[in-house]
Amino acid sequence: MSEQKDKVLELSQKAEKATQQKFEFFTNISHEFRTPLTLIQAPVEDLLNNKDAAPFKNDLSLIRKNSMRLLRLVNQLMDLRKLDSAKMHIKAAEHDIIPFLEEIMSSFQKLALQSGITFKLITEDRNLKLWFDPMMLDKVMFNLLSNAFKFTHEKGSIIIKVEQNALSNEVLIKVEDTGEGMSEESVKHIFNRFYQGENFSQSGSGLGLALSKDLIELHHGHIEVESHLGNGTKFSVHLKSGKAHFNSSEIIEGEHQQYFSEENISFEDFEPRPVMVESDEPKEHTVLVIEDEKPIRDYLCKQLGKHFHIIQAENLETGLNKALDQVPDLITIDLMLQQKNGFDIVKILKNDIRTSHIPIIVITAKKGIEERIKGIKLGIDDYITKPFSFELVLERIKMLLANRQKLREHYIHELPVENTAITKQSPDKKFVSNFTALVEKNISNSQFGVNEICLEMGLSRGQLYRKLKALLGYSVNDYINKVRLKKAKHLLLTENSPIADIAFQVGFTTSAYFSTAFKNHFGITPSEFRDQQHQN
The missing domain is CATH 1.10.10.60 (Homeodomain-like)
Structure with a gap:
C-alpha cells in the first residue's frame, strides 16, 4: 500500500513538473516571437510614413495587418496559459459600458466603410454603468467583432445591442451579423479550444472564442451563440449587474484607470504621417540603450540617433558602468536580458544618488500586470511591450524629458537658502x-x-x-x-x-x-x- 502511495506521489510530481515545463515553454516561445515581430512592425511603420514608399503602401499595410494578427495569436496563447495556471486574475471596476464599446468599435469603422457594412450600436440607456475588467472585456469584444467582420459580406450588417434585464439582474451585450452563419455541429463546439468548423478552417485559429468564453466566466457571466448556415450569427454576452457577485480581491475600488490592450489597437485608421526631416540642430539629450538582442538594439540606436546622442550596451554590466560613468538623460532597458533580470539594474540605478534622477523606460516582451506593478514600485518611469511602435517610443521619451525639465524648474523655483532638516525624501x-x-x-x-x-x-x-x-x-x-x-x-x-x-x-x-x-x-x-x- 505504501509503495503504491509513493508511486502515485511520484507520478503526480512528474505531472506537475511536466505542466510547469509546458507553461515555461509557452512563456519563452512567446517572448521569442515578439522579437522578430518588433523587427517587422517597427520598420514597416517607418516605411509607411515615408512618402517615397507610397507605391508599396498596400503591400506594407498587408505586412503590418498580418504581423498584428500574429501578435494577437501569440497573446491569446499566453492568456490561455495564464488561465490554465490560474495566474490570470480579474480586476473589475465600474465603467460606462457604452463609451467603452464605442471606443472598440472605432477600430473597425474604416473597415465597415470600405465594405459597405452597416455597423452600429443600439441601446436605450447610454448612461448604463457596469462592473467589469476593461482589459478582459476588450479582448472579448475585439474577438467577437473580428469574427463578425471575417464572415459578413459586403453590404451586410453588424449590430451591437446593449440591453438591461431587470428580472435576471443582467446586462446583455449582443453582437449580431448577417454573415455566413454556422452549422449546428459548429455551434456545439465553437467555444472549444483549437476547434475549426467548416468556415473557420481557412481563417481562424480556434483560440479567440475559447479565450472569450473563459474571460466572461471569470466575470461570473456566460456567453451564448445562435447561428444557422446562411442566416448570420448572434453572440450574447451575459454579465451580472452590480458587484455583489465579485469577491473583494476581484474589485478595484475608488479611482481606477481605463486600461487597454496595446496589441488590439488597429492601425488601419492611421494615415501615414509626413516624414520628419532630421534637424541640423545640435542634439541636446543623451539616451542609453541597454538591449542584448543586437537587431533590436541596432534598430533603436539608428532611429533614436536621429534625435539624441546615443550610448549603447549589450548587457547589464556594461549598461550599469556606462550609466554611472556617463550619466545619460534617459535609459531604455529590456527586462529579459540573458545575464540576469533587468529589474536588478533598475533597482541599482534608482537607489544610486549618481543615477537616481534618470528616467527609465522598459521595452520588453513581458506584458503581465505583475511585471508592470513590480516595475512601478522600483521607480520605472514608463513600460512599453514588444513589438512596439517607434513613434510611440519616441513620443514617450520626449514626454519624460519634458517632465524632467518641469521638475528641474520646480527645484530651481524653491531652492532653499537656509539649511533645513532633511526628512524622508526621494x-x-x-x-x-x-x-x-x-x-x-x-x-x-x-x-x-x-x-x-x-x-x-x-x-x-x-x-x-x-x-x-x-x-x-x-x-x-x-x-x-x-x-x-x-x-x-x-x-x-x-x-x-x-x-x-x-x-x-x-x-x-x-x-x-x-x-x-x-x-x-x-x-x-x-x-x-x-x-x-x-x-x-
Whole structure:
C-alpha cells in the first residue's frame, strides 16, 4: 500500500513538473516571437510614413495587418496559459459600458466603410454603468467583432445591442451579423479550444472564442451563440449587474484607470504621417540603450540617433558602468536580458544618488500586470511591450524629458537658502537638499568650489556636473554664484551693512566683482537695488 502511495506521489510530481515545463515553454516561445515581430512592425511603420514608399503602401499595410494578427495569436496563447495556471486574475471596476464599446468599435469603422457594412450600436440607456475588467472585456469584444467582420459580406450588417434585464439582474451585450452563419455541429463546439468548423478552417485559429468564453466566466457571466448556415450569427454576452457577485480581491475600488490592450489597437485608421526631416540642430539629450538582442538594439540606436546622442550596451554590466560613468538623460532597458533580470539594474540605478534622477523606460516582451506593478514600485518611469511602435517610443521619451525639465524648474523655483532638516525624501530631492545645504554652509568661503563638493559628496567631477546639469540645468560654479547672489539680495534687504561687507559674506573677493556679477544677474547694481528698496 505504501509503495503504491509513493508511486502515485511520484507520478503526480512528474505531472506537475511536466505542466510547469509546458507553461515555461509557452512563456519563452512567446517572448521569442515578439522579437522578430518588433523587427517587422517597427520598420514597416517607418516605411509607411515615408512618402517615397507610397507605391508599396498596400503591400506594407498587408505586412503590418498580418504581423498584428500574429501578435494577437501569440497573446491569446499566453492568456490561455495564464488561465490554465490560474495566474490570470480579474480586476473589475465600474465603467460606462457604452463609451467603452464605442471606443472598440472605432477600430473597425474604416473597415465597415470600405465594405459597405452597416455597423452600429443600439441601446436605450447610454448612461448604463457596469462592473467589469476593461482589459478582459476588450479582448472579448475585439474577438467577437473580428469574427463578425471575417464572415459578413459586403453590404451586410453588424449590430451591437446593449440591453438591461431587470428580472435576471443582467446586462446583455449582443453582437449580431448577417454573415455566413454556422452549422449546428459548429455551434456545439465553437467555444472549444483549437476547434475549426467548416468556415473557420481557412481563417481562424480556434483560440479567440475559447479565450472569450473563459474571460466572461471569470466575470461570473456566460456567453451564448445562435447561428444557422446562411442566416448570420448572434453572440450574447451575459454579465451580472452590480458587484455583489465579485469577491473583494476581484474589485478595484475608488479611482481606477481605463486600461487597454496595446496589441488590439488597429492601425488601419492611421494615415501615414509626413516624414520628419532630421534637424541640423545640435542634439541636446543623451539616451542609453541597454538591449542584448543586437537587431533590436541596432534598430533603436539608428532611429533614436536621429534625435539624441546615443550610448549603447549589450548587457547589464556594461549598461550599469556606462550609466554611472556617463550619466545619460534617459535609459531604455529590456527586462529579459540573458545575464540576469533587468529589474536588478533598475533597482541599482534608482537607489544610486549618481543615477537616481534618470528616467527609465522598459521595452520588453513581458506584458503581465505583475511585471508592470513590480516595475512601478522600483521607480520605472514608463513600460512599453514588444513589438512596439517607434513613434510611440519616441513620443514617450520626449514626454519624460519634458517632465524632467518641469521638475528641474520646480527645484530651481524653491531652492532653499537656509539649511533645513532633511526628512524622508526621494533620492533626487535629497541630493538637491544636501547639495544646496553644503553650498549654503560654505557660502562665505571664496575658495569653496567643485573639488570640495566632490570630496564631501563622494562623486567625481564628471558625475557631479552631469547630475547637477540634469536636475537643475546649471554647472556647479554657475549654481554657486546664483545662490551667492540670492543670499546677497536677501542681506541687502535685511541688513544695513556696507556693500563691501556683504560681498565678503557671500564669498566674493572684491566688491567690484560683486557689483558686476549682481548687475549681470539682476540688471541693477547693489547700491541701486538698496536705494530702490528704501524708496519703496
